[in-house]
Amino acid sequence: MLKKDIEEILISEEKIQEKVKELGTQLTEEYQDKFPLAIGILKGALPFMSDLIKHIDAHIELDFMDVSSYGNATVSSGEVKIVKDLNTSVEGRDVLIIEDIIDSGKTLNYLVELFKYRKAKSIKLVTLLDKPSGRKVDLKADYVGFLVPDAFVVGYGLDYAEKYRNLPYIGVLKKEIYSF
Numbered sequence: 607m608l609k610k611d612i613e614e615i616l617i618s619e620e621k622i623q624e625k626v627k628e629l630g631t632q633l634t635e636e637y638q639d640k641f642p643l644a645i646g647i648l649k650g651a652l653p654f655m656s657d658l659i660k661h662i663d664a665h666i667e668l669d670f671m672d673v674s675s676y677g678n679a680t681v682s683s684g685e686v687k688i689v690k691d692l693n694t695s696v697e698g699r700d701v702l703i704i705e706d707i708i709d710s711g712k713t714l715n716y717l718v719e720l721f722k723y724r725k726a727k728s729i730k731l732v733t734l735l736d737k738p739s740g741r742k743v744d745l746k747a748d749y750v751g752f753l754v755p756d757a758f759v760v761g762y763g764l765d766y767a768e769k770y771r772n773l774p775y776i777g778v779l780k781k782e783i784y785s786f
C-alpha cells in the first residue's frame with residue numbers, strides 16, 4: 607500500500623480529472639486554427655499529458671523531452687540535464703510545454719530560453735501544479751491547474767526518488783520517508 611506513506615491527500619483523483627477537462631477546453635480554443643507542437647516534459651508530465659490531450663479538440667503534434675534536475679533529492683540541483691532531446695524542430699512552431707509542476711521555475715526557464723533560441727514562433731506553458739513559494743526565477747505559466755503549498759508533493763507523475771508517480775492523486779509525503 608502506497609497510501610501509508612502519504613500524510614495528506616491534497617488533490618483528489620476526481621478534482622484532477624475535472625481540472626484537466628477544463629484546461630483541455632481552454633487549450634481547444636487557444637489552438638483551434640493552429641497546429642501546435644505539444645511537448646511533454648518527462649517523466650513527471652506523463653500522466654497529465656496523457657489525460658490532457660484527450661480533451662484538446664484541435665490538431666496537435668506530440669513530442670517529448672526528458673530533463674532532470676532533482677535526482678533523488680527534494681530540492682533542485684539547479685542544473686537542468688537533458689536526458690532526451692526532441693525529435694522535432696521547434697523552428698517556426700507554436701509550442702505548448704506540458705509540465706506537472708513549476709517549483710523553483712528553473713526547468714521551465716531553461717526550456718523557454720532553449721526554445722526561443724531554437725526560434726519557436728510562440729511558446730505557451732501549461733502546468734498542472736504551481737508552487738509559488740518555491741520560485742527562484744521569475745516565471746509564470748499561461749495555464750495553471752492548482753496552486754500547491756510549500757511541501758514536497760507526490761503522485762500523478764510526481765516522484766520522490768522515482769517512486770509514487772503512479773498514485774492517481776496528489777499528496778504530501780510523510781516527513782519520515784525523506785528525512786532521516
Ligand SMILES: O=P(O)(O)OC[C@H]1O[C@H](OP(=O)(O)OP(=O)(O)O)[C@H](O)[C@@H]1O
Pocket residue numbers: 647648649650651673674675676677682705706707708709710711712713714764765
Ligand atoms: O521548477 P523546478 O524547481 O525546476 O521543478 C519542476 C521540475 O522538477 C520535476 O522534474 P525532475 O527534475 O524531478 O524530473 P522528473 O520529471 O523525471 O521527476 C518536475 O517534473 C518539473 O519538471
Ligand SMILES: [Mg+2]
Pocket residue numbers: 650676677764765
Ligand atoms: Mg522528479
